Amino acid sequence: MENVKIGIIGIGNMGSSHAVYLNNGEVNGAILTAVCDTNPERLQWAKEALGENVQTFDNVEAFFEFANIDAVIVATPHYDHPPLAIKTLEKGLHVLVEKPAGVYTKNVREMNEVAKKSGKVFGIMFNQRTNPLYQKLRELVHNGELGEIKRTNWIITNWYRSQSYYDSGGWRATWAGEGGGVLLNQDPHQLDLWQWTSGLMPKRVRAFCGFGKFHDIEVEDDVTAYVEYENGATGVFVTSTGDAPGTNRYEISGDRGKLVVEDGKLTFWRLTQSERQFNKEYKGGFGEPECWKIDVPIHGEATQHKGITQNWVNSIRFGTELLGPGEEGIKGLEISNAMHLSAWTDDWVELPINEDLFYSKLQERIKTSTYQKKTVANKTLNVQGTH
């Protein structure tokens, strides 16, 4: 296949970043041919920044009818990811959706089904899967080095956002516009990496959220969640956009020791024997298995968004494996939906969640919202190094 001709729907914060690196020829075998946005200012920017060879559209109908494209990146607000991805796939085009896969699993599941039937390459922008730290962590878990998992614990409070961030877009941090806060906007990466690296999906979830706790917003900016897995292991997930400086520390403990990712380092406290075996056989009262602290060497660099786009383009061209298959987007989203539902019902939520209940509870929040944005700038923010 020659160059994959790519169109982008939504050229706000993320979409414009994709547009720029594609237009600079930084992705092999890909060429940016069209962009689409309903905001005239963004189209004006596109004309100036991307040049005359890139078509611009102010509505998706025209985009799908007239754009010269093989594949589409969907970088709109979250609610539109599934319907636009479905539309793209139904047009016989490949699609790469920004995270999160959507706002509720009900229509993400539909998107997955359409994708499956389409035979097209369906990716999701899980750029943090390109991080060799998490790749190595996943490898050590998946190849059995850690043994059976006992506990996971992710403190991911380093998503600090000031009020001006929330004021930068009318859709931001509203039930109608985003369908959630830190869980939907900032955490899709961690919620995905949590299940991807551990290989475990929770069996049940219990969460406590602060809604507009640190900011003048109506959605959650503070979450503490506890989960149980099928094998009896437990997990904790704490997140916030109100802590400065926050923490990003992810620990997984297992039968053969403990893995911790923090400060860009992966440390493996590796037992020289199984703890479960030691527990049974040791007769000395106090005492624990011998443990080696290992600084795990990490090779390579995270190729991030560009890496995911390259990987998706390669898959289109050569049929190679996707690092972020689109169908997997539902996993982190289901955990996110379960956390919301648990906070709303103040109760445990079993997985798979009741999708209709979640959807109706979300609609309630949209309909009864009395929140009014005080200042809306609709600014496009520089996202360099933030997502």
Add this chain to the structure above:
Amino acid sequence: MENVKIGIIGIGNMGSSHAVYLNNGEVNGAILTAVCDTNPERLQWAKEALGENVQTFDNVEAFFEFANIDAVIVATPHYDHPPLAIKTLEKGLHVLVEKPAGVYTKNVREMNEVAKKSGKVFGIMFNQRTNPLYQKLRELVHNGELGEIKRTNWIITNWYRSQSYYDSGGWRATWAGEGGGVLLNQDPHQLDLWQWTSGLMPKRVRAFCGFGKFHDIEVEDDVTAYVEYENGATGVFVTSTGDAPGTNRYEISGDRGKLVVEDGKLTFWRLTQSERQFNKEYKGGFGEPECWKIDVPIHGEATQHKGITQNWVNSIRFGTELLGPGEEGIKGLEISNAMHLSAWTDDWVELPINEDLFYSKLQERIKTSTYQKKTVANKTLNVQGTH
């Protein structure tokens, strides 16, 4: 006052350790004069190890009638702490109780009331309060350096215990013998330091426990708890005796940054301005307040048990302030009781807890227990460096 003549009730793991350093003259102004234990083997050990000048008693009635003592250290299994402390105080003697203050707050409250009326010096063995790390942490919180607290998070899973530990005493890890597991035996220090350093008691508690999850015991060896404080701050407490190697990481975040105690170090990420103020005033979208990472110098060493005993003896002799006032023992215990109650009822527990409900739920567990210890060694373990 001349030397304080000290008697010890209970010379198992902890009591024998107190006996040895007192008998070696390592506490100024104190002299060990008597010990009491119902176990003949322990009394035999006392005769051999402590010499002829130390009286030995095999029952507390005789001990209180005939021992030549001014003050008593109560180092029995937990249930007996309040009744023996009350007895000691009613005899007009000073008392130092081992942690925990008791098993349920109902009778610990009674002990506190008796102590208050007695005018005697009533201490509790919160030896970890002698640790300059936690003293400095407390100072930085209490003098306002951290600003208003937003979040606390203690992962204290480095209380690893093997099955042989639990098998070393018939009372261990049973509802009848200890009234709980990791919360009652290992965590009283952290539960105390959690409230002592933060200056906050939870308003409500939600906890999830694994009972006999990692060991053949009937009580909890795995706890995940979430709390809310009066000011809206939240906290997480995760503990276990089944993780090897465990983690001991305590984080407090506040308006002026973040404090972390880990690996024997205290680190202060200190903002140069209030985050709440920055949040309101900053207009740049992404961005956060300037932060300085500070390795806080720690001076001195933890004097541990001997330090607490010395401090208690000084208070008896000179009226100096106690580092671990006995009345404060109820605080950590109430958090512990609330965690149990929450796990048993699978619901939130508000503080102050319903003490009668807790007591009756505990009695249920004692009465309906079907747990049988398979092997009981009644070994006295060397506790050097473990508590």
